[in-house]
Amino acid sequence: MNTNNFKQARVFFILIFLFGIIASGQESDNSKSPFYTIAYTSKETGNVEIYSGNIEGKSTVKSTNENGGYVAWSPDGKQFAFYSKYDDRKTWSIHTMNSDGTNRKRLTRAKDKWDNAPDWSPDGKKIVFAREYKDSEGVWHPEIWIMNSDGSEQTQIKSLKGSNPYFTPDGRIVFSWEFDDRSSAISIADIDGKNIIRLTHNNDAKEWHPDVSPDGKQIAFMSDRDGNFEIYVMDIDGSNQKRLTNNDVRDSMPSWSPDGSQLIFHSKTDKDRNIYVMNKDGSEVKKIISNGGQAAWFKNN
Incomplete structure (x- = not known):
């Protein structure tokens, strides 16, 4: 072998060696990634506490012993927001x-107000949340607020009247527009409250907790339009609405898997509550966690 060929061969093997190290490192990183990690609440200890675990309901870790709920992951998976x-x-x-x-x-520290349902903006810099309260005359006010992720600059989005706000991947807000005690509709708006579009049109139905798929093309939500709360899905423009669950119990709070192929949801009876997983078309429903609820899947895209 001449000198040039030897040098080329040596460079080639060095590159192969380095590629192997990089690939090994990437595989190691992925094995540690919380791609299948979910956060949820449970009352196993008597208090509502926040846990995290995998999709099989194993290796659960209690994250707090405070009376908290409605968990939302930060985009990088390093933090939770909750109430x-x-x-x-x-x-x-x-x-x-x-x-x-x-x-x-x-x-937040607004006395006698119910601040709940937080969600992070795609860049992690903002948190949107719902605020609900009764005024001195007993009138119920469902409001949507936004703030920096450190709690500063808390501002009401005054044109939005509703609950359960959720960011889309392109930075808009999907929420449940509250009309009265009997009806609400899934709607979408710009982050400043402009360009509001109503997506569902079911009179006397309560439709809550929209969750947008990772690719931004679909919305899963809960609705009692057919008599009791079930999980539904639709395209981001409100078309192709489809019912996914068919149970006599309350099915609620859907959350998309990171790849958009599955949904987890909370199913509740008078005696217990459990977390289930299913394919995005409603097939292959499986219980994964007993005595758990308010589950949120970490979307590690």
């Missing part, structure tokens, strides 16, 4: 904490 209750449950406040339960911070 916790104070003043004998009269005041609900939004919090964040690290996903291991450390560095817990209270972000």
Whole structure:
């Protein structure tokens, strides 16, 4: 072998060696990735606590012993946002904490207001949340607010009247427009509250908790349009609405898998509540966690 060929061969093997190291490192990183990680709440200890675990319901880790719920992952998976209750449950406040339960911070402190249903913007810089309360005359006010992820600059999006706000991948907000105590509709708007579009049109139906697929093309939500709460899915423009579950119990709070192929949801009876997983077409329903609810899938895209 001449010198040039030897040098070329040596460079080739060095490159192969380095590629192997990189590939090995990537495989190792993926094995540690919370791609199949979910967060959920449970009352196993008597209090509502936040847990995290995998899709099989194994290796669960309790993240907090506080009375918290409605968990939302930050885009990088390093933090949760959630609400916790104070003043004998009269005041609900939004919090964040690290996903291991450390560095817990209270972000909102509006007395006698129910701050709930937080969700992070795609860049992790903002948190949108619902605020509900009765005024001095007993009139119920469902509002949507937005703030920086550190709790600063809390601002009401005044044109949006509703609950359960959720960011789309392109930075818009899907929410449940509250008309009265008997009816609501899934709607979508710009982050400043402009260009509101109503997506569902079912009179006297309650339609809540929209969750947008990772590719931004579909919305899963819960509705009692057919008599009791079931899980439905539709395209982002409101077309192709389809019922996925058919149960005599309350099915609620759907959350998409990271690849958009599955949904987890919460099923509740008078005696217990469980978390199920199914394909996005409603097939192959399987219970994965007993005595759990309010599940959210970490969408590690």
